[in-house]
Amino acid sequence: MMDADRVLSLLAAFRGEGIDVWIAGGWGIDALVGKETRVHGDIDLLHRAEDESRLTGLLEGLGFRETLDWRPARYVMTGSDGAEIDLHPLEFQEDGSALQGSLREGEPFRYPAECFAEGVIGGTRVHCVSVAQQIEFHRGYEPRSVDMHDMALLRKAFGVETHF
Numbered sequence: 001m002m003d004a005d006r007v008l009s010l011l012a013a014f015r016g017e018g019i020d021v022w023i024a025g026g027w028g029i030d031a032l033v034g035k036e037t038r039v040h041g042d043i044d045l046l047h048r049a050e051d052e053s054r055l056t057g058l059l060e061g062l063g064f065r066e067t068l069d070w071r072p073a074r075y076v077m078t079g080s081d082g083a084e085i086d087l088h089p090l091e092f093q094e095d096g097s098a099l100q101g102s103l104r105e106g107e108p109f110r111y112p113a114e115c116f117a118e119g120v121i122g123g124t125r126v127h128c129v130s131v132a133q134q135i136e137f138h139r140g141y142e143p144r145s146v147d148m149h150d151m152a153l154l155r156k157a158f159g160v161e162t163h164f
Contacts (some may be wrong), residue, residue: 002027002083003030003038004122010085011126013062019055022046022116023128024137025086029150031119031158032130038149042076046111046129048099049089059085073109081164131156131158139163 007027014021023031025044030036049054056066059077064085068076077085092097096113117132118125129137131154138147143164151162 001040001081002043004036007043008122008124008126011124013058013067014055016107017054017058019051019058021055022047023119023121023126024088024134026146026150027100027121028119028128029134029153031121031126032117032131032134033153034120036121037153038146041082042086044086044088046090046098047093052089055087068104073103109121133158135160135162 009024011021011085014143015102019077021044022028022045025042026038026040027043030038030040056077062079064079066075067078067084070088074086074088077087079085088100090100092098092110096116098111100109100111102108111129111133115130117128117130119128120126134154135151138151143151148164154160155162
């Protein structure tokens with residue numbers, strides 16, 4: 001499992017090496033609402049593509065190994081206890097926006113500059129993606145129960161509309 005203490009420990013390790021990450025997915029939503037609302041088996045992290053080898057090396061030193069390679073879109077590193085870190089490399093643009101490769105040639109995922117936000121995990125301010133970006137990421141697939149939970153949190157906390 002990926003609890004708040006482990007998340008904060010990982011973030012501190014990245015920060016100590018000067019590696020920027022932004023939290024997305026379920027932990028990103030919990031950061032936006034400022035509290036842990038459910039059990040998380042993984043964490044989704046966005047990072048600068050140029051930091052990939054340092055990030056991967058750091059995680060290997062912490063006992064993680066690569067278990068999935070869907071580059072350029074994402075790759076997954078798994079700890080010996082089964083906890084997963086779902087990593088998404090970003091190419092930042094001069095205007096502060098970013099592009100993430102996808103499995104469809106010429107159709108990258110786009111991150112507007114204003115989607116890079118802050119939230120709170122365990123009383124600590126963390127970098128995450130915005131409410132609007134979280135909603136955008138939850139389009140185009142059949143939602144799981146955790147996705148329904150996460151979107152309900154955003155509706156309640158921020159008064160936004162979601163598509164499910």
